[in-house]
Amino acid sequence: MSLSRYGGVSSMNGVAVSRQSKRQRWKRNSGMRLLFLLPTLIYLLGIFLVPIIYNLVMSFRNYTAASINGNAPFIGLQNYIDVFRMPAMGQTLVNTIEFVVGSIVFQAIIGMALALLFNRKFPLSQLLRTLLLIPWLLPLIVSGTAFKWIFDQNHGVLNAVLLHLHIIHAPLGWLVSPNLALISVIITNIWVGIPFNMVLFHSGLQNIPEELYEAAALDGCNKWQQFWSITVPSLKSVIAIVLMLGLIYTLKVFDVIMVLTGGGPANASQILSTWSYDLSFQNMQFGQGAAVGNIMILISLIFCFIYMRATRQSEVN
Amino acid sequence: MIKRKIHLTIVAILVTAVMLFPLYWTIISSLETNDQIFHQPPYFFPPTPEFVAYAHVFVEQLPHLQTSLIVAGGTTLLSLFVAAPAAYAIAHFRWRGVGALIVALLISQMIPGVSLANALFILFNKVGLLNSYLGLILADCSFCIPFNILILRAFMESIPKDISEAALVDGAGEVRTFASVILPISKSALITAGLFAFLFGWGDFLFAVTMMTQDAIQPITVSLYSYISQYSQSWNEMMAAAVLASIPAAFLLLVSQRYITAGMTSGSVKG
Numbered sequence: 001m002s003l004s005r006y007g008g009v010s011s012m013n014g015v016a017v018s019r020q021s022k023r024q025r026w027k028r029n030s031g032m033r034l035l036f037l038l039p040t041l042i043y044l045l046g047i048f049l050v051p052i053i054y055n056l057v058m059s060f061r062n063y064t065a066a067s068i069n070g071n072a073p074f075i076g077l078q079n080y081i082d083v084f085r086m087p088a089m090g091q092t093l094v095n096t097i098e099f100v101v102g103s104i105v106f107q108a109i110i111g112m113a114l115a116l117l118f119n120r121k122f123p124l125s126q127l128l129r130t131l132l133l134i135p136w137l138l139p140l141i142v143s144g145t146a147f148k149w150i151f152d153q154n155h156g157v158l159n160a161v162l163l164h165l166h167i168i169h170a171p172l173g174w175l176v177s178p179n180l181a182l183i184s185v186i187i188t189n190i191w192v193g194i195p196f197n198m199v200l201f202h203s204g205l206q207n208i209p210e211e212l213y214e215a216a217a218l219d220g221c222n223k224w225q226q227f228w229s230i231t232v233p234s235l236k237s238v239i240a241i242v243l244m245l246g247l248i249y250t251l252k253v254f255d256v257i258m259v260l261t262g263g264g265p266a267n268a269s270q271i272l273s274t275w276s277y278d279l280s281f282q283n284m285q286f287g288q289g290a291a292v293g294n295i296m297i298l299i300s301l302i303f304c305f306i307y308m309r310a311t312r313q314s315e316v317n
Numbered sequence: 318m319i320k321r322k323i324h325l326t327i328v329a330i331l332v333t334a335v336m337l338f339p340l341y342w343t344i345i346s347s348l349e350t351n352d353q354i355f356h357q358p359p360y361f362f363p364p365t366p367e368f369v370a371y372a373h374v375f376v377e378q379l380p381h382l383q384t385s386l387i388v389a390g391g392t393t394l395l396s397l398f399v400a401a402p403a404a405y406a407i408a409h410f411r412w413r414g415v416g417a418l419i420v421a422l423l424i425s426q427m428i429p430g431v432s433l434a435n436a437l438f439i440l441f442n443k444v445g446l447l448n449s450y451l452g453l454i455l456a457d458c459s460f461c462i463p464f465n466i467l468i469l470r471a472f473m474e475s476i477p478k479d480i481s482e483a484a485l486v487d488g489a490g491e492v493r494t495f496a497s498v499i500l501p502i503s504k505s506a507l508i509t510a511g512l513f514a515f516l517f518g519w520g521d522f523l524f525a526v527t528m529m530t531q532d533a534i535q536p537i538t539v540s541l542y543s544y545i546s547q548y549s550q551s552w553n554e555m556m557a558a559a560v561l562a563s564i565p566a567a568f569l570l571l572v573s574q575r576y577i578t579a580g581m582t583s584g585s586v587k588g
Contacts (some may be wrong), residue, residue, distance in 0.1 A: 032491045036406035039399040040466065047459045048425045051436035058436065068442060114332065120495075122325040130570070137566040139520030141538040145545060145559045146343040146464045149552050157342060160359050191339065232566060252429045255522045259542055273431045280435050281527060291433030304427045308420065 052297065055290045072287070079291040088267050088275065095182055096251070096271040102186040103193060103253075104246035106238075110190070111197025116231075118198070119205045127203075132264035136195035144259030147188040151175050151260070178268040181261045185269050188256050193249075197242055204238035205231070237310060244307035248300050272296050325406035347371065347556035354553050370557035378558055380540040381540040385519050388536055389565070391454040392518030393511045396461035404469030405495055433459060434527040441528060448531050456524040461514040468513075473499065488503065511578040512569055519565050537562045545559055
């Protein structure tokens with residue numbers, strides 16, 4: 001099949017090469033052609049497949065600091081049982097769900113609002129839209145550092161402004177109070193994610209034909225009705241993609257929380273990724289860290305599967 | 318009509334100002350002295366812009382900036398070197414199993430870095446790659462290579478097959494066709510992919526903090542992180558360090574904003 005199609009293209013070019021020699025060349029080339037993919041295959045094997053399998057193996061072993069240069073006894077599912085029995089597990093799972101849902105809902109709503117704004121033509125729109133990409137391009141550690149200063153209890157600008165406006169009457173410990181730490185890291189993460197959502201929605205909006213809106217306007221639809229009856233249905237697959245990618249990428253977030261709270265105080269802002277790091281690199285329980293890491297991989301794979309079905313559907317449409 | 322459009326511009330300027338406020342605050346805080354920074358109510362514009370914080374921080378952070386430059390540069394080169402031929406092969410050769418390879422690439426992009434870092438730490442320790450530039454670059458490439466292949470493939474699929482066919486018929490080998498015909502045409506896509514690889518390598522914190530256990534190789538991200546835990550009151554210096562760490566992002570945005578928007582959409586939407 002592939003061979004005949006390959007031949008067909010050349011003969012369309014009107015080049016007189018006999019079929020026989022072309023087949024020989026193809027055979028000779030196929031070895032050469034594998035070279036193009038070889039580095040990637042080696043890479044996927046060495047940096048993804050082997051580590052993922054190794055993570056699985058580690059999660060079934062009592063892998064501690066001593067195991068790094070020694071041995072790690074097989075303990076079956078004990079690591080998984082242990083992490084689920086830890087008091088931190090319940091809170092971490094609830095935090096992770098709140099963090100992921102809170103982040104993507106607000107990122108998507110604000111991102112969509114900005115995309116709609118920038119979909120209209122007005123002076124300076126291009127410059128301002130470019131400036132809005134900055135939060136997404138900065139190293140996450142930098143954004144985290146900036147917010148750590150803004151949220152600072154005694155000298156941060158957020159408390160200063162809120163006190164000045166008499167919205168609060170005493171400085172709030174945004175990052176040190178167990179009730180506020182998670183909200184603070186969610187706010188920071190929303191800020192980081194808005195540009196990405198904006199860009200994806202904006203490119204989706206540009207594919208909606210203008211005539212649809214003109215026809216709706218003639219029928220007497222107001223802007224709000226147009227949004228729900230034209231924009232949202234037209235963007236259905238884009239919305240699905242944005243939400244799925246949001247889920248997968250938010251689950252991975254690590255830097256922002258590390259720099260703002262380190263998962264504290266007392267696990268108040270701990271999510272699965274920071275907890276896995278703590279178990280492995282602070283407690284030196286690499287087996288337990290691997291177990292939590294594998295739970296994250298499993299969740300990602302489920303959403304990845306849904307994502308790929310959504311993109312396939314969007315291609316069919 | 319014009320009036321209405323100006324009205325939109327004002328709304329957009331206000332929104333942009335709110336969104337960029339954290340950045341503004343970082344920059345003005347870096348230009349204040351330590352007394353000014355604790356002034357109540359806070360100054361919304363530095364009363365006497367000073368560069369004392371930078372003077373101190375720059376000398377201290379220079380080695381870390383250098384380390385970041387090496388790591389980000391290495392990540393860019395290695396990821397392009399691996400990804401470009403693969404993207405060409407996927408786009409132009411008709412293999413069986415290409416669909417499966419693309420799915421594998423998509424999945425690999427979505428594997429949480431923490432899970433990977435956990436195993437890579439142990440494996441790199443066995444083969445002596447901890448605390449080495451090569452180890453960190455290899456790890457940083459883990460997310461650039463799949464991303465680069467997907468971006469470059471989308472572009473290379475738009476190159477007409479006749480072009481490479483013609484070169485092949487003229488007697489150029491596959492490698493020469495790729496190097497002297499395909500790569501030059503793909504310049505803009507290569508720049509986009511390279512930019513993102515550079516930003517990722519520069520911004521990486523996770524792999525550096527897990528695998529560079531000694532202080533010898535400490536990129537600016539890790540150095541900024543440890544700065545925060547050590548000098549928790551020198552906010553002006555921390556902000557100056559944060560500004561220094563953002564220079565490449567700002568520079569790349571200025572030089573090549575069109576590539577950045579292109580990259581943000583092409584890597585994610587096409588499955």
